[in-house]
Amino acid sequence: MKYLRLTLRFSGDALHPVHEFIDRHDGVERDLLLHGNTATDGWDTFLFYVDGEREPYEAALESAEQVVDYDLTSLGDGSFYAYLKQEESSIDDQLFGLFSRTGIILVPPVEFVEGGRATLTALGDPEVLQSTLDDLPPEVSASVERIGEYDGRQAAFDPGLTDRQREAAAAAVDRGYYAVPRECGIEDVAAALDCSTGTAAEHLRKAERNVMCALVELRSF
Template sequence: MKSLRCTVHIDESAMHPVHRRLTNDDALVRDALLHGHRAGDGPDTLMFYVEGDREAYVDALESTDRVVDYEVTPLTEEACYAYVREHASDFDAELQGAFELPGLLVVPPVEFRSDGTARLTVVGEADALQTALESVPAAARADVEKVREYGGPPASPGVDLTDRQREAVAAALEVGYYEVPRQGSVEAVARRLDCAPGTASEHLRKAERAAMAATVEAD
């Protein structure tokens, strides 16, 4: 059984409106599909991890009539989960179908990036993987990054944080900064660290970005 890692280049005209917004708005950084249930006769149900300005992302959801409803759950000032129900386009259905042929499995996340590409991993037999690449619709192009024997899911990645960033995360956990709803503030973290709130916020943002990037991009 093989594991295929590829980058799919999508014509702008075929992009999902939210993905197109990601390529044009510096306030949005990353949109990663974590889970999805594709419905044949109704809206699809999808769960995303999003990095960037939350209001800009909500505005992108509101700006397309493909989205039936959604719920956004904040994680940090610059990251959130988004539960979305939406109608797939013909292109989306065709692209999805190419990588969900019998004998294939898409391994989440599927990462939509600001350069207009989508990055994904597919597991299956070599012949089925080749058929998938040949079945990509004309409005897209799949570039193969890596093909190897599948050895199971990757181990949990290590996160390279500075000592100060680890202190900031520990303080944030202690004051309830990551509780839902949030119990502690950046100011409370700053008091624990004996620094300015802006400095504490910067430590947390850098630590959170490192942790999320390591999780989402683990290969």
């Protein structure tokens, strides 16, 4: 069973105001679309998992004209669920329609990241996967990051790292930050990331927290 790991890039009116907010604000580390229905009685409904600051995210929802109702549920660890009801969007309708075709399955979650991008996994018939990419609306472009045989066990351990946290962790491992004895300092990791030592240390602390929390939550632990 073939799968694609895709990055979609949204431009113009296709970019949702909340995801424009993510570009501007550092307080949101993860924004995951877990479930969604489009054009149900003229309304679209979505459920997101958000790791970040609730207040500025809620302010972004308040200012988004198409969002008519929402409900935020805090999880007590700096994260929350966001249930949105908004006016019907032709772009969302087209995308959900494309990824609901016979012969293709969209594997949640869809992660929205900086730069008007979304990363997702789709699996199914290779011809249908290709035709789906060919039929994307002009406001949305796609790049294929990975292709191969699908194995759902790949998602069994998901520490939920952001792109920047993964970069920091990779740089630390590559340079021997976690070697025993340690072969480099946080200054070397910061230099690899082209950021301050404080920022590099913060990325690593959050990555380590997420990895250990995900490990403990594994049923087989």
